[in-house]
């Protein structure tokens with residue numbers, strides 16, 4: 181099956197040289213970018229891309245999709261109280277159906293704002309998987325494990341994670357992949373972390389975990405375990421190249437060296453960190469200097485309250501400039517790299533996605549160059565980071581399949597999903 185993106189006014193390739201091409205066609209065959217050139221033709225579908233900018237789809241490396249149900253339900257609280265008083269009691273009311281609609285709602289928001297790949301960790305993961313499969317978006321899905329040092333729970337959580345893994349049938353295009361999701365070093369026992377590690381090795385799976393999110397977490401870890409969270413994970417043999425660390429805001433120089441040595445990767449969630457006032461900005465520049473793969477994430481809608489990565493990119497750029505009192509930190513190009521090719525590296529998919537290059541999967545978004553946020557076009561990268569929002573995304577393509585065209589969703593009944601989300605929201 182072919183798809184031709186004809187006469188793209190600009191193509192932000194995000195290739196090694198960060199080339200920006202002009203007035204060019206992109207031919208996609210069976211989900212793969214096969215030719216980038218002039219005067220191409222097709223027997224398949226063609227999209228007129230005049231006054232459009234084609235760029236790689238954005239990659240959200242840390243999310244809890246169904247938390248879209250809790251957007252605006254509990255704001256302006258510290259993380260521990262927010263979880264205990266608002267989120268965990270509300271989550272007790274979830275069932276498979278509500279999680280399915282919560283996930284679909286999140287996917288609608290992602291497709292409409294140009295995100296083509298996500299990394300999810302949540303409960304009722306079978307429902308998330310089912311929802312995701314129906315939409316055509318790319319993603320990693322984890323069953324989030326929490327045992328709170330209860331040995332019975334350790335076993336039941338591992339059983340649930342194992343049973344979820346059985347739901348994955350190897351798909352030809354590898355669009356949706358499993359990942360393991362022990363919630364964090366403070367909600368998971370050492371036993372659960374060690375057994376998760378063994379399972380990851382046995383099944384050759386990556387692991388997605390929250391770590392070093394708040395200052396309190398660091399203080400508690402030093403008090404309870406005699407060491408900082410990354411030091412602890414390293415001491416139990418947990419840290420290696422298959423680990424994705426979400427947040428990692430508070431890192432000592434030694435911990436950065438440990439992450440670098442292990443080859444672990446980082447998901448940076450600036451809006452969630454700022455909203456929950458986690459106690460200081462992540463040392464982004466030090467991580468980038470150490471060449472530690474770093475991607476961007478929104479975290480769940482309950483702590484963001486948006487899944488629009490355009491907004492997240494702007495917050496990322498502003499946070500690090502402000503925190504470091506340095507306008508040259510987190511440049512527009514640096515932040516765009518984090519949200520595209522950086523995210524692909526974090527997820528181990530850099531050979532498949534993250535840039536527009538021949539041989540890569542066609543995860544491409546088209547931005548409307550006539551949208552006021554993209555005019556004037558002195559510098560498209562600047563406009564994307566500092567001016568645009570997800571509303572300038574006109575078309576979203578994943579694996580060569582059109583999921584949204586002219587802002588109309590092709591694979592999801594938006595009205596039905598919104599009705600179901602509102603119905604659940606009225607019950608909590």
Ligand SMILES: [Zn+2]
Nearest residue numbers: 390426479480
């Ligand atoms: Zn999270």
